[in-house]
Amino acid sequence: MIGKHFSEEMIIGYLYHTLTDARREEMDVHLLACPHCRNVLAAHEAQQKQIDLALKQTIMNAPASAPVSFAAIAPQLRSGVRLSARWERLVNGFTVATAVSGLILALLSLFPLVQLFWAWDLHLAATDPLPTIASVCFGLATVGQFERRPGISFSHLLASVLTLLLWLGTAVIGLQNILVLRDLFMWVVMVQGSTPQAALRMSPLAVLPAAILWVIVVIGGAEYHRRRIGQRESWRLLALTIVIQLLLLLLPRFLF
Amino acid sequence: MPTEQTLIQRWQAGDERAAEALYQQHYKRVFRLAYGLLGDAAEAEEAAQDALTYALINIGRYESRLSQFSTWLHTITVSRCRDRQRKRRLATFSLTRWLGWGKEPAAPTANPEGRLVAKETQNAIWTAVQNLSPPLREAIVLRHWGGAAGDGHTYREIADIVGCPIGTAQSRVRLAYQQLSQRLAASELALLAEENWS
Numbered sequence: 324m325i326g327k328h329f330s331e332e333m334i335i336g337y338l339y340h341t342l343t344d345a346r347r348e349e350m351d352v353h354l355l356a357c358p359h360c361r362n363v364l365a366a367h368e369a370q371q372k373q374i375d376l377a378l379k380q381t382i383m384n385a386p387a388s389a390p391v392s393f394a395a396i397a398p399q400l401r402s403g404v405r406l407s408a409r410w411e412r413l414v415n416g417f418t419v420a421t422a423v424s425g426l427i428l429a430l431l432s433l434f435p436l437v438q439l440f441w442a443w444d445l446h447l448a449a450t451d452p453l454p455t456i457a458s459v460c461f462g463l464a465t466v467g468q469f470e471r472r473p474g475i476s477f478s479h480l481l482a483s484v485l486t487l488l489l490w491l492g493t494a495v496i497g498l499q500n501i502l503v504l505r506d507l508f509m510w511v512v513m514v515q516g517s518t519p520q521a522a523l524r525m526s527p528l529a530v531l532p533a534a535i536l537w538v539i540v541v542i543g544g545a546e547y548h549r550r551r552i553g554q555r556e557s558w559r560l561l562a563l564t565i566v567i568q569l570l571l572l573l574l575p576r577f578l579f
Numbered sequence: 580m581p582t583e584q585t586l587i588q589r590w591q592a593g594d595e596r597a598a599e600a601l602y603q604q605h606y607k608r609v610f611r612l613a614y615g616l617l618g619d620a621a622e623a624e625e626a627a628q629d630a631l632t633y634a635l636i637n638i639g640r641y642e643s644r645l646s647q648f649s650t651w652l653h654t655i656t657v658s659r660c661r662d663r664q665r666k667r668r669l670a671t672f673s674l675t676r677w678l679g680w681g682k683e684p685a686a687p688t689a690n691p692e693g694r695l696v697a698k699e700t701q702n703a704i705w706t707a708v709q710n711l712s713p714p715l716r717e718a719i720v721l722r723h724w725g726g727a728a729g730d731g732h733t734y735r736e737i738a739d740i741v742g743c744p745i746g747t748a749q750s751r752v753r754l755a756y757q758q759l760s761q762r763l764a765a766s767e768l769a770l771l772a773e774e775n776w777s
């Protein structure tokens with residue numbers, strides 16, 4: 324007798340091959356020495372066998388009538404194929420166009436910021452609507468990816484293009500977010516009674532960590548998406564990024 | 580005889596005879612999966628026809644690189660069956676059903692007397708399976724039936740078909756088995772009691 328008996332849940336896991344290799348080996352060793360667990364396993368094995376047989380037999384003996392003849396669905400197929408191809412082109416075109424427009428708007432919104440970085444104007448990042456509109460565009464392009472019908476995915480090429488566009492776009496918006504964070508930081512410092520010049524001198528305290536985070540997220544994100552192009556997890560991460568970025572962009576509007 | 584892959588390519592190129600061949604080849608399996616999930620032959624036939632029509636219409640979007648054709652078909656079938664169950668729940672919602680007093684699903688066609696006990700167990704199991712919650716039923720049916728070698732699907736395939744992580748697929752199968760096992764123990768006790776009374 325070695326140690327404690329295994330729980331019923333573990334034994335079921337063993338039966339259904341859902342244990343890790345280590346757990347499985349551990350259990351193999353225990354089973355050799357323990358008649359009690361062997362009995363429990365045997366009982367479950369018998370029951371699993373019964374369920375397996377019953378399911379297979381019932382399903383195989385399903386009282387089927389002859390299938391509807393192919394001729395009956397052929398016209399539906401013909402029109403369906405035409406319609407679905409046209410609809411798909413439309414949706415794909417719209418999605419990519421939205422993402423491209425978002426990226427262009429995001430890039431355009433960077434120009435005033437280049438000057439702004441050296442000067443002090445609290446309100447510019449908060450009042451420029453371009454990054455917000457760009458962010459909303461990215462959101463639109465992403466949302467559609469969750470409501471795809473089952474088994475229907477973007478082609479790999481299209482998914483790669485869209486992922487690349489959204490990744491670039493979110494990276495650019497991320498720069499805007501750094502500026503917003505800097506503004507928020509300076510705002511807090513000034514509320515404490517500092518002059519704008521002093522606040523500007525202290526701003527690297529906020530900009531540096533934000534910039535490091537940006538680099539990590541951009542590189543890490545690229546790696547993450549590259550492995551999961553077109554998969555749900557990838558769209559989910561993009562959607563999450565976009566929502567956070569949009570909230571950050573909107574935050575100053577409520578504060579200032 | 581052309582392989583499935585050639586048939587798919589030919590239908591993707593617009594050859595209707597290839598579509599017909601695919602339809603004939605896959606109808607039965609799709610119907611059976613739908614029957615396993617819905618427990619009703621007439622509904623399963625409609626679901627199978629829906630799923631196949633949908634799959635054939637959208638054949639342009641099927642990528643053999645990502646999954647086997649049958650796995651893809653099963654994904655669509657499971658989703659069609661879910662739609663049906665949702666509609667059925669809306670249409671026939673009643674308090675008795677909600678409280679679990681609903682009528683049991685129809686037992687499949689009876690066998691000759693000789694295998695009465697086995698038949699009874701089989702019916703008990705089938706009823707218990709049909710009374711599982713839809714996600715658990717999907718998991719256990721797919722685990723025991725519909726895979727490539729005449730056996731069940733792998734956890735990876737189940738996860739792809741029902742659209743959940745592998746770990747979730749595994750715990751659903753375990754949970755479904757546990758519930759079945761409990762219900763069967765209860766129904767066996769009831770059977771024993773009945774035999775003692777009569």
Ligand SMILES: [Zn+2]
Pocket residue numbers: 327328329353357359360361
């Ligand atoms: Zn033991």
